[in-house]
Amino acid sequence: MVEISKIKNVTVVGAGAMGYGIAQVALMAGYKVILVDIKENIVNNGLSKIKEGLKKAQIKDKLEEGVSVLDLMLKCKVSTDLSYAVKKSDFVFEAIIEKLDIKKQVCNLVMENSPPHCIFASNTSTFKITDIAKDSIRPENVIGMHFFFPVVLQCCVEVMKGEETTDRALDIGVEIGKSLPCLKGKRLSVRIEKESPGFIANRLLIPPIIYLSWIFDIASEKGIPWEQIDADAEARRLTPMGPCELTDYLGIDTTYNSLRSYEKIFSPDFAPGKVLTELVNKGHLGRKSGRGFYDWTRGKAEINLDKKAGILNPEMTMAIMLNEGCKLLEENIVSGYKVINDVMLAGTSMPGPFGSGKRNYEKWSKILEEFVEVSDKTFLKPCELMKSGGFINMRK
Ligand code: NAD
Numbered sequence: 001m002v003e004i005s006k007i008k009n010v011t012v013v014g015a016g017a018m019g020y021g022i023a024q025v026a027l028m029a030g031y032k033v034i035l036v037d038i039k040e041n042i043v044n045n046g047l048s049k050i051k052e053g054l055k056k057a058q059i060k061d062k063l064e065e066g067v068s069v070l071d072l073m074l075k076c077k078v079s080t081d082l083s084y085a086v087k088k089s090d091f092v093f094e095a096i097i098e099k100l101d102i103k104k105q106v107c108n109l110v111m112e113n114s115p116p117h118c119i120f121a122s123n124t125s126t127f128k129i130t131d132i133a134k135d136s137i138r139p140e141n142v143i144g145m146h147f148f149f150p151v152v153l154q155c156c157v158e159v160m161k162g163e164e165t166t167d168r169a170l171d172i173g174v175e176i177g178k179s180l181p182c183l184k185g186k187r188l189s190v191r192i193e194k195e196s197p198g199f200i201a202n203r204l205l206i207p208p209i210i211y212l213s214w215i216f217d218i219a220s221e222k223g224i225p226w227e228q229i230d231a232d233a234e235a236r237r238l239t240p241m242g243p244c245e246l247t248d249y250l251g252i253d254t255t256y257n258s259l260r261s262y263e264k265i266f267s268p269d270f271a272p273g274k275v276l277t278e279l280v281n282k283g284h285l286g287r288k289s290g291r292g293f294y295d296w297t298r299g300k301a302e303i304n305l306d307k308k309a310g311i312l313n314p315e316m317t318m319a320i321m322l323n324e325g326c327k328l329l330e331e332n333i334v335s336g337y338k339v340i341n342d343v344m345l346a347g348t349s350m351p352g353p354f355g356s357g358k359r360n361y362e363k364w365s366k367i368l369e370e371f372v373e374v375s376d377k378t379f380l381k382p383c384e385l386m387k388s389g390g391f392i393n394m395r396k
């Protein structure tokens with residue numbers, strides 16, 4: 001197995017929102033990078049985004065002394081031929097579309113064509129690393145490495161094992177994670193020993209979409225404008241963006257695919273509702289396609305938050321996240337809740353649920369029970385550790 005200091009050649013597969021960000025920080029860390037996608041115009045677009053990002057980093061004085069944007073860009077190649085691109089790769093970041101069959105194909109192809117020491121790190125939001133790796137020739141070298149958008153600004157990366165991953169591969173992933181700079185401070189590279197589809201963050205962030213998708217459908221039936229839903233969430237006061245704006249920002253297809261995956265892994269309650277399904281079918285994928293809940297064709301969407309609809313309870317998201325965090329403790333994915341709060345803060349710039357959860361767990365258990373009663377979404381039932389407040393003694 002290769003040592004971290006010997007890792008020089010990195011390939012990033014997927015030149016979308018996550019891929020170009022990962023490629024940028026890998027270049028800033030000193031690796032040689034090949035960026036791969038299926039079409040030339042997509043990789044070239046990714047390359048322009050990297051250059052733009054590096055220029056911004058330079059203005060903020062975040063490039064190493066004596067290193068110019070040009071120096072770094074010379075270390076970045078592009079390709080549409082994955083088998084060829086990974087011939088000399090020591091480490092491969094996979095950041096392609098969230099579809100299991102395609103991730104598996106890419107993993108198999110990389111493992112067949114790269115040197116035996118090469119590690120494959122998937123940025124999957126929801127799948128089991130074991131499932132991505134199992135038909136490849138070296139599942140022991142496959143890890144999960146989950147970044148947050150935008151990669152250059154959100155300082156967390158979660159690094160996780162699959163069933164067959166060796167400790168060594170996990171160690172290297174954690175070290176590589178630490179080596180990747182972040183414009184806001186040191187990168188937090190979190191080691192997760194036990195497999196959890198969605199790592200820590202998405203185990204907390206995806207279940208609230210069960211509730212939000214239910215609200216979107218009610219709003220659509222009642223003809224309520226989306227901005228009133230964002231106003232209900234106290235957007236720009238309690239949270240930087242309301243749920244409609246945030247879904248547009250992250251990509252509606254990404255949210256949709258995450259729900260479909262969790263529907264298979266955890267519960268039918270994750271099935272996307274009518275509104276999300278229609279938006280995806282129409283190709284209204286949010287900011288990246290110009291339309292989603294809002295119109296992004298002229299730059300940032302104009303959202304008037306003056307009027308509330310009064311149908312979304314802004315406490316529900318935190319209540320659901322506290323419940324999911326407690327489930328992670330019950331499943332022994334983590335042994336204390338500090339790491340969950342740390343991941344949420346470094347990955348999303350929002351506090352985790354345990355601080356306010358200590359004061360509110362009884363009230364929040366009650367609102368979850370009431371929601372399950374009206375919606376029949378039993379996945380959101382509060383677990384024992386939340387209801388009893390037993391998590392309070394498990395900080396660590
Ligand atoms: P994206 O749609 O912006 O980019 C995906 C890219 O993958 C596209 O450019 C597409 O052409 C390319 N692609 C598809 N099939 C390919 C193949 N066979 N070979 C090479 N390239 C291929 O998506 P994204 O938001 O960058 O997400 C990528 C991954 O990261 C997904 O697994 C997603 O769940 C995960 N993720 C996304 C976020 C986020 O906030 N967007 C955060 C963390 C993780």
